[in-house]
Amino acid sequence: MMKVLNDVDSTDIENYWEVTKSDSEVFPYLIVDNWYNPEELESVWKELDFYQSCPRHKISRTEENNAPVAREIDGTPKSKAFRFHLWDLYLTQEGRNFSNILRNMYKQRSPEFYKIVEDAFPIHHHSYKGTNTDGTMISYYEDGDYYKPHIDSMMFTCLIWVYREPKQFKGGDLRLPQAEKTIKVKSNRMLLFPSYFSHQVIPVKFDKEPTQSGLGRYCITHFYNWESSNVQSI
8 A cells, every 4th residue: 555755854864874876777776774873773673573572463474365475477475474564554644653664764755865866876866756655564584484586566665674683594685686686684774776676585594493583584665656646736
């Protein structure tokens, strides 16, 4: 489900950021480490811990029937993981204020971030700035979970990875097959790329049997799109 974006006020958010951009105009992508500042990261973890404490039957597996996930021609899901959409929980613009994760989306609409996107995406940056809808999904990968190569039916995909330190697993990196690049999973790392780029999640493998839940790979996915119905008349 996609929703209209709110305007946001800019803050001094880029002080924490470490920016890396692709060296290819054909397959551009943008990496920002330290995406959340310490206070924001703490608030995000509180929300994720709350979801982790919920009964698992409320958070679907991608293997379940009718789960909204990329599929093979025969209908088999390409992913094996937990996932749920935040807009299914926070149904209104007012409701999103209850989510720390959704409130922190001001960063993607800040002038500071637009400047970085313009430099990283010389061809695509106008398209990103012109998007006017968003959708957010939380994915959680445990031992053996993965996502085979797929594309997203949006304009831009923004991935934010977090996991508990010390890291308890191997794998979980993101592969961009067309660009022949593998982006290492790193906690508090953001990756932005055009949604039509094929991408996949390398299988997660725990080093040893986890002593508690929530020690796997979280991915906060923000999708950005443009919808004519959301264009405000002048």
